[in-house]
Amino acid sequence: MRYRFLFEQMVRRELRQKYKGSLLGVAWYVVNPLVLMGAYYLMFGVVFRVVQYEDYPLFLMAGLVVWLFFSQSLLSAAPSLLDQGALVRKARFPRETIPAAVVTVQLVTFLVVLALLGIVMVAVRGTLAPALLAVPALLVALYAFVLGLALVVAVLHAYFRDVAPILSAALLPWFFVSPIFFQVDSITHDEWARRLLTWANPVAPFITAIRQPLYLGTLPGAGTLAYVAVAATVALVAGRALFARMQAELAVVV
Amino acid sequence: MRPGEIVLERASRSFSIRADRGRTLKELVLRRDHHGPAPVRALDDVSLHVQPGETVGIVGRNGAGKSSTLRVLAGIIPLQGGRAECGGQVVSLLELGAGFGRDFSGRENILLNGALHGLTRAQTEARMEAIIAFSELGDFIDVPVKTYSSGMFVRLGFAIAAHLDADVLLIDEVLAVGDEAFQRKCEAQIARQIEAGTTLVLVSHDASLIERTCARVVVLDDGRVVFDGPTTAGMPFYHRLMGTEEVAV
Numbered sequence: 001m002r003y004r005f006l007f008e009q010m011v012r013r014e015l016r017q018k019y020k021g022s023l024l025g026v027a028w029y030v031v032n033p034l035v036l037m038g039a040y041y042l043m044f045g046v047v048f049r050v051v052q053y054e055d056y057p058l059f060l061m062a063g064l065v066v067w068l069f070f071s072q073s074l075l076s077a078a079p080s081l082l083d084q085g086a087l088v089r090k091a092r093f094p095r096e097t098i099p100a101a102v103v104t105v106q107l108v109t110f111l112v113v114l115a116l117l118g119i120v121m122v123a124v125r126g127t128l129a130p131a132l133l134a135v136p137a138l139l140v141a142l143y144a145f146v147l148g149l150a151l152v153v154a155v156l157h158a159y160f161r162d163v164a165p166i167l168s169a170a171l172l173p174w175f176f177v178s179p180i181f182f183q184v185d186s187i188t189h190d191e192w193a194r195r196l197l198t199w200a201n202p203v204a205p206f207i208t209a210i211r212q213p214l215y216l217g218t219l220p221g222a223g224t225l226a227y228v229a230v231a232a233t234v235a236l237v238a239g240r241a242l243f244a245r246m247q248a249e250l251a252v253v254v
Numbered sequence: 255m256r257p258g259e260i261v262l263e264r265a266s267r268s269f270s271i272r273a274d275r276g277r278t279l280k281e282l283v284l285r286r287d288h289h290g291p292a293p294v295r296a297l298d299d300v301s302l303h304v305q306p307g308e309t310v311g312i313v314g315r316n317g318a319g320k321s322s323t324l325r326v327l328a329g330i331i332p333l334q335g336g337r338a339e340c341g342g343q344v345v346s347l348l349e350l351g352a353g354f355g356r357d358f359s360g361r362e363n364i365l366l367n368g369a370l371h372g373l374t375r376a377q378t379e380a381r382m383e384a385i386i387a388f389s390e391l392g393d394f395i396d397v398p399v400k401t402y403s404s405g406m407f408v409r410l411g412f413a414i415a416a417h418l419d420a421d422v423l424l425i426d427e428v429l430a431v432g433d434e435a436f437q438r439k440c441e442a443q444i445a446r447q448i449e450a451g452t453t454l455v456l457v458s459h460d461a462s463l464i465e466r467t468c469a470r471v472v473v474l475d476d477g478r479v480v481f482d483g484p485t486t487a488g489m490p491f492y493h494r495l496m497g498t499e500e501v502a503v
Contacts, residue, residue, distance in 0.1 A: 005378070006369035013355045013366065090352030092329040092344070093370045248332040251325065252269065 003094055010101035018105060030113055033068050037061045044181045051182045055124055055215075061117055062211040063180035069110035070146055070203055071171045073103045077150035078157040078164040085254045095247050096240070099154035103147050111139070118214060127217030134219055138210050141232035145206065148235030151243040158254050159246065179204050202231050257342030257421040258306030258453040260327060265300045266335035267322060268293040296322035298477035299336070304470075306341070306421070309454045311468035311485065313461075313492050318474040320457040324348060324424045327455065342421025345371060347428055350407045351399065360395040360402075360410050361386070367414045381417045388443070389413035390436070408432045416443050423447065426457045441467060461489060 037060050045056040053059045077099040081088055084098050118135075122128045157163035177197060184197045184204075198204055205227040209220040219225075255261070270293045296319045304310055312320045325331045326338050328346040353370050354363045364385055368378030386395050389409045394402070399410070408431045415423065429440055444467060448454055458464055464471065464485065471488025473481035473495060481491045 003369075003372065005373070005375045008375075009366045009369040012362075013358070016355065016357050086349075086352055087370075090330065090346075090348045091370050092346070093372075251330045 003097060006093060007097050007101065007104075010097045011104050014101045014105045030109075030116070033061065033064055033113060036068075037064055040064070040181050051186050053183075058117075058121055058124060059211070059215055060181055062121070062214050063178070063207045065110060065113050065117060066142065066207045066210050067175060067178060067180050067203065069106055069142070070206070071175070073106040073146045073150055074153050074167060075164075075171070076106065077102045078153045078167055081154050081158045081250060082254050088254045089251050095250055096151060096243050099150045100147060102154075103143070103150045106146075107143055114139075121214045125215065125217070127214060129213070129217035131213035131217055131219045135210065135213055138206070138213075138228065141228050142206050142210065144232040144236040145202075145228075146235075148232075148237070148239030151239035155243045155246045155250070158250055174201070174203070177201060179207055199227070202235075205231065255339055255341035256306055258451055259339075259341040260302065260304035260422060260453060260455070261337065261339045262300050262302040262323075262327070263338075264336035265297050265302075265326060265333050265338055266295070267297040267326060267331065267333050268295045269322075270294075295477045297326065297333070300474075300477070300479055301336075302472065302479065302482070304453055304455070306453055307448060307451050308470055309448055309468045310456070310470045310472060311464035311488075312455065312457045312472050312474060313459070313464060313488075314474035315496065319477040320474055321348070321426055322477075323474065324426050324455065324457055327422070328424055340422045343371070343419055344422045344424065345415050345418045345420035346424040346426075347411055347415045348424070348426045350404055350411060350428055350431065351402075352411075354399050354407070354410075356400040357398050359398055360389070360391055363399055363410065364414055368418070371418050373418070385410075385413045385417050388416060388439075404431045405433060405436070409436060412440050412443075416440075416447070420447065420452050422453045422455070424455050427459065429463070430458070430460060461492070465489060 037057060040060055041057050044050050045052075045060070080099050080102045081095065087093075088095060088098075118132075122132075153163055153167055178201055179197065184194050188194055188197070198208075205220075205224045209224050209228050212218055212220045271291050294317075298319075300319070300323065312323060314320050322331065324346065325348065326333060327340055328344060328348065329338075329340070330346075330348075353367050355366060358366065361382070364382060365375070365378050368375075368381070389395070389412075391406060391409060394406060399407070402410070408428055411428065412432070415425075423444070429437055432440065441463075444454060454467065456464065456468060468485050471481065471483065471485045471492065472479055473488060473492050475495065480495070481488055
């Protein structure tokens with residue numbers, strides 16, 4: 001780990017650039033999901049009443065924070081190599097530290113929000129159960145999954161500038177088919193639609209797996225756990241391989 | 255490879271010239287990336303062997319491939335043909351404040367640059383005071399570098415580069431920004447490092463700087479080596495090439 005110190009410095013650099021000149025700083029990361037949560041609660045919990053779960057805002061929030069970590073990480077990782085162009089063009093260092101630092105900064109804020117949410121969850125829903133012990137492992141898997149995808153979008157965007165716009169266009173419909181404000185079981189009775197919504201969307205199992213111990217105090221099913229482990233491994237291995245293959249010309253293309 | 259040794263063997267590299275350097279998916283899908291100007295050969299079959307402790311000046315016209323050569327040696331740009339290798343710790347000073355975060359203080363940027371060169375926190379902090387002293391920045395060291403003048407940038411940049419235990423030191427035209435006193439200090443520091451066995455490769459248009467610091471000169475023209483030999487013979491060759499031959503007094 002010769003470059004641990006570099007990674008630490010890149011994270012600091014990222015943090016500094018992010019919160020530069022903002023009064024509330026890190027607090028924005030808590031405000032943002034809270035506002036979204038309020039909006040979706042109003043939409044789906046009060047106006048349309050598609051689903052009726054106990055403590056719906058908490059259910060919503062648990063899925064939402066996972067989704068926000070996923071989407072914000074990818075959206076900020078995509079242009080990250082271009083943003084640090086001066087560095088990429090003029091210095092030699094492992095370039096994967098740039099998207100990795102971006103994702104790690106998102107992770108920190110995500111963990112802060114999740115910890116706050118966890119405390120409220122346990123207090124309101126009484127879910128102080130052994131299942132909570134699985135959460136850290138699930139978070140590691142989520143981090144690996146997001147990091148792998150972030151490496152992919154970052155290096156692809158450096159070569160093909162359509163990647164970031166495509167990504168931001170895709171994330172909106174992706175959000176609505178992800179089980180964030182609903183549970184798959186309660187919106188359709190069609191077996192195939194259920195399977196599709198549950199397994200074809202790689203983010204869905206992560207959302208379900210992290211929400212369940214918090215919201216219900218139980219462990220997610222073995223299938224979901226296996227999916228999460230495999231998806232995390234595949235994303236990280238494939239992401240690193242692709243990045244390694246494509247990073248040589250970065251100083252020329254950014 | 256011995257530390258400080260440099261080998262370039264039949265090195266070739268071209269760049270496609272275009273306004274936006276990224277490709278778009280449209281080109282990928284339509285397979286239409288052959289329009290536009292033909293690629294420029296920045297390095298065309300360049301071979302160069304530098305022994306540890308040598309001082310090499312690279313000169314040539316704008317666009318002759320000098321900076322590309324340095325970026326290849328620094329390991330930033332890969333070759334398309336041939337081989338490039340540098341032994342030991344390679345430290346490059348290619349652009350003013352290249353690795354600097356503008357909102358960070360000078361002190362924080364020293365840490366960042368140490369990290370970029372693969373040093374640990376302890377190693378970087380051990381050099382901190384020496385770097386600050388060399389840079390002569392005084393209290394400015396704790397101020398964000400975006401407030402620095404270009405002279406202050408080069409002071410900090412060179413001070414850092416000088417303290418990274420380089421085996422190979424690559425410098426691209428940045429020293430000219432410093433004032434005369436600091437330039438002399440840099441030259442003295444470079445001389446000390448060369449005595450200790452560091453290899454220097456310097457790109458500059460400043461003929462007298464090359465004459466003072468480099469024993470060997472490589473003249474590049476159109477990506478090719480057109481002269482490689484002692485400075486005493488190289489600089490007249492360079493002046494003839496540029497049509498700036500000094501009139502004998």
